[in-house]
Amino acid sequence: MVLRPDFPGEKQMNTRPIVGQSQLVKMMDSIIASGRVAHAYLFTGPFGAGKKTLSLLFAQALLCEGEGEKPCYSCRSCKQIDSNNHPDIYHLVKEEDKTRIIVDQIRDLRERIRVKPYQSELRIVFIHRAQEMTVQAQNALLKTLEEPPSHTKFFLLADIANELLPTIISRCQIFKVNSLSTPDTAKILMDRLDILREEASFFATIACGIPGKALMLASNEDFKQKRDRLIEKLGSKRPNDLLDLVPLFTEDRDLAFDLFDVLVFWFRDLLVAKETGRTDKIINMDKLSYLGRQTKAFTSRALQDNIELVEKSRRAIEGYSNFQLTIENMLLAFTGGAN
Numbered sequence: 001m002v003l004r005p006d007f008p009g010e011k012q013m014n015t016r017p018i019v020g021q022s023q024l025v026k027m028m029d030s031i032i033a034s035g036r037v038a039h040a041y042l043f044t045g046p047f048g049a050g051k052k053t054l055s056l057l058f059a060q061a062l063l064c065e066g067e068g069e070k071p072c073y074s075c076r077s078c079k080q081i082d083s084n085n086h087p088d089i090y091h092l093v094k095e096e097d098k099t100r101i102i103v104d105q106i107r108d109l110r111e112r113i114r115v116k117p118y119q120s121e122l123r124i125v126f127i128h129r130a131q132e133m134t135v136q137a138q139n140a141l142l143k144t145l146e147e148p149p150s151h152t153k154f155f156l157l158a159d160i161a162n163e164l165l166p167t168i169i170s171r172c173q174i175f176k177v178n179s180l181s182t183p184d185t186a187k188i189l190m191d192r193l194d195i196l197r198e199e200a201s202f203f204a205t206i207a208c209g210i211p212g213k214a215l216m217l218a219s220n221e222d223f224k225q226k227r228d229r230l231i232e233k234l235g236s237k238r239p240n241d242l243l244d245l246v247p248l249f250t251e252d253r254d255l256a257f258d259l260f261d262v263l264v265f266w267f268r269d270l271l272v273a274k275e276t277g278r279t280d281k282i283i284n285m286d287k288l289s290y291l292g293r294q295t296k297a298f299t300s301r302a303l304q305d306n307i308e309l310v311e312k313s314r315r316a317i318e319g320y321s322n323f324q325l326t327i328e329n330m331l332l333a334f335t336g337g338a339n
């Protein structure tokens with residue numbers, strides 16, 4: 001399988017080079033070379049890990065009409081996939097007003113795949129967030145997987161595979177899409193965003209090597225501004241300065257959990273800088289000037305306490321403690337760390 005060279009200015013997910021998944025790409029290559037294509041594949045791995053990117057690349061290679069290495073990125077089929085316009089690719093997702101993928105959708109799908117593909121030899125049905133299928137829907141799908149039409153292949157994408165029936169999983173060949181190394185994730189960020197290496201490396205770390213999450217955080221201006229303000233003010237000994245930070249957390253509660261990570265990585269960096277005097281193990285490489293200033297404001301003991309306090313507050317909020325009060329208490333307690 002050939003990976004398309006990086007054309008500047010183009011932003012489609014499925015045409016970008018795949019970074020750091022060489023094992024999976026190799027597996028796909030050997031399937032294509034042998035021509036032994038299974039009836040169903042399950043792409044599983046955390047949200048944002050790259051299941052969609054990889055499965056689309058595989059589909060593109062399978063349906064490619066070009067000669068030589070696949071996908072060729074230039075034949076009719078490859079171009080149709082790039083523009084999300086291929087007549088033999090179906091995307092099944094949960095309907096907007098529903099909480100699950102329901103059995104009627106699978107019944108409707110079974111009707112639609114009775115007929116031959118429109119243009120290619122194969123039709124590919126993507127079932128996105130397959131874990132959202134009701135048990136009834138899964139049982140209906142199972143019937144199809146047990147007697148699959150030869151011209152239709154199923155690509156199931158699931159964040160959490162164990163919410164699928166074991167009988168469904170056993171009918172699928174599995175592609176496990178794992179998180180990437182920090183440098184590989186940082187490379188994806190640098191390829192796609194206007195971002196410096198130091199900053200890319202921070203976002204790759206905070207997203208635990210999940211490219212989708214790293215991209216989402218690194219392109220979220222609100223998050224970036226909040227991180228800047230947080231880091232700027234943490235060295236302050238004035239309670240009012242710290243209380244000014246409360247709205248950063250309370251305005252957007254989903255983002256608050258990512259801000260907890262910002263705090264933990266920041267205190268951890270301060271501790272590393274203080275204890276070792278070195279910068280090569282620092283995560284917040286783009287914030288070295290603040291780091292230098294703040295190492296003097298905290299004792300090592302206080303930094304360890306602060307990290308514990310952040311984790312304790314995170315658990316308290318997950319356990320439905322008063323959100324605002326927990327944040328206020330946490331921020332005020334950081335002053336206790338100042339010399």
Ligand SMILES: [Zn+2]
Binds near residue numbers: 064066071076077
């Ligand atoms: Zn092609």
